[in-house]
Amino acid sequence: xxEKYAEIYDKRGHMYHQAMxxxxxxxxxxxxxxxxxxxxxxxxxxxxxxxxGGGYLASYLPKGAKLVSVDGASKFLESGKHDEAHQVIxxxxxxxxxxxxxxxxxxxxxxxxxxxxxxxxxxEWHRLLxxxxxxxxGDAQSGSPTTQFLDGVVNQFNSMGHRGDYxxxxxxxxxxxxxxxxxxxxxxxxxxxFKNCGQMLEFCRTLFCMDLEPSDDELxxxxxxxxxxxxxxxxxxxHWALFFIRAVK
Numbered sequence: 001x002x003e004k005y006a007e008i009y010d011k012r013g014h015m016y017h018q019a020m021x022x023x024x025x026x027x028x029x030x031x032x033x034x035x036x037x038x039x040x041x042x043x044x045x046x047x048x049x050x051x052x053g054g055g056y057l058a059s060y061l062p063k064g065a066k067l068v069s070v071d072g073a074s075k076f077l078e079s080g081k082h083d084e085a086h087q088v089i090x091x092x093x094x095x096x097x098x099x100x101x102x103x104x105x106x107x108x109x110x111x112x113x114x115x116x117x118x119x120x121x122x123x124e125w126h127r128l129l130x131x132x133x134x135x136x137x138g139d140a141q142s143g144s145p146t147t148q149f150l151d152g153v154v155n156q157f158n159s160m161g162h163r164g165d166y167x168x169x170x171x172x173x174x175x176x177x178x179x180x181x182x183x184x185x186x187x188x189x190x191x192x193x194f195k196n197c198g199q200m201l202e203f204c205r206t207l208f209c210m211d212l213e214p215s216d217d218e219l220x221x222x223x224x225x226x227x228x229x230x231x232x233x234x235x236x237x238x239h240w241a242l243f244f245i246r247a248v249k
Contacts, residue, residue, distance in 0.1 A: 005051065005093075005114040006073040011160065012209035013076030017054050019207035021081070026203055029190040030138070030242065031060045034109050037184060037244045038136035040065070045104035048128065050093055051111040054080025068103070070096055094120035101130045108137045110242065113150075113164030118171060122178045129249040135180060141187050141243035142166040149226040156222065157210035167243045180247035188244050191230075191237035200229060200236045 009016070020027075034057075040047065044064040049057045052069035053076055061067060067086040071077040074090045082088050091097055093115055106125050115121055125135055140146040147166050154162040172185050194200040201219050204210065214222070223229050228239040 005111070006076075008114060008160065009051075009053070009071075009073035009076035012158075013053065013073060014079055015206050015209040016076070017079055017081075019203050020054060020056055022206070023194070023199065023203050026192050026194060026199075029193070030109070030240065031057060033188050033190055033242070033244065034107060034136060034138045035060050037138070037188075037246050038105060038107060038134055039246070040105045040134065042104045046102065048096075048098075048103045048106045048125075050096070050106060050108050050125070051115075052077070052080075052088075053111070055082045055086065055088070056080075057107060057109070058083055058086060068098070094124045096124060096128060098128055100127055101133075103128045103133060104130055105134045105136070108135075108139070110139055112137060112139045113166050116165050118165075118174060119178075122175055122180075126178050126180065126249060131249060133249045135175075135245075135247045135249070137167070137171075137245045137247075138188075138242045140164065140166045141241070142168040144187065144241060144243070145227045145239070146241055149223070153204075153219075153222040153226055154208045154210070157205075157212045157214045157219070158208055159211050160209070162208075167245070172245060175245065175247045180249060182245060182247045184244065184246035186244060187241050189239070189241040192240050194236045194238070195234070197229075197231050197236045200238050204238070 046066045048068045050070040052071045055069045058067050070089045072092045077090050150162050172182050230237050
């Protein structure tokens, strides 16, 4: 089992990109939820996306924003699709080669649970933000159905396994100890959206690199026992939720 972020995503990042490119709108409510919590109000803001993967936040940013995509997995970063106007940096999340107070906002979506040393990460992000800058984190909440899916379903069907360090009140306290003022901390529920159940299953298999090839029945049962799903004649929703934190320097 690989435990380091770079090892995980350099190994299976191409499958993540494949899923995001084939079903680009499946997680649109997740990205919108992050931006709704962030409330980036500066004109032409410098926005750091950490860890960024393929730079999928770009289309959700306010007009005129300068995106800086930062990721510690070189192969994962390089295989993503990045606009030429945006800066791309391969660096550890707690050692980003940028000047102090050079960012208006930092966004971190669904990647922090792979980074055990959040103390040094939060300190680095505090250094990079301007006074009044906003840090917004979205990740699974400890003990939630989302974590049951990740550490249960993904762990069962991905040969690399899955284990994460998830958000709880201790992360909120740690941010405050680092010098942030936490303005918002709450779990938000929303669906991942698909046209049918088959799309949902294939998206999950691909995004999470389920190379142990569960059958449709096995995967459907595992999903229903964790996060759950709902299906109508015209759509299928995977039930999802992340814990979002908005903190200001």
